[in-house]
Amino acid sequence: xxxxxxxxxxxxxxxxxxxxxxxxxxxxxxxxxxxxxxxxxxxxxxxxxxxxxxxxxxxxxxxxxx
Numbered sequence: 001x002x003x004x005x006x007x008x009x010x011x012x013x014x015x016x017x018x019x020x021x022x023x024x025x026x027x028x029x030x031x032x033x034x035x036x037x038x039x040x041x042x043x044x045x046x047x048x049x050x051x052x053x054x055x056x057x058x059x060x061x062x063x064x065x066x
Contacts, residue, residue, distance in 0.1 A: 031056075 009017075009024050017024065035056040039049060
């Protein structure tokens with residue numbers, strides 16, 4: 001999982017994120033958990049999963065990078 005954090009943090013830094021690595025990990029885990037909960041609450045169809053995934057990625061990026 002550490003490689004996943006490092007990779008995501010590097011992308012966030014490229015996109016202008018100025019927070020610390022530890023703050024990033026906290027936010028990343030928070031958004032990851034929120035996304036997982038949203039997906040698990042939905043009826044598991046491929047169409048719904050892909051829709052939530054696309055929306056969640058955009059939301060997580062805007063929350064982390066802005």
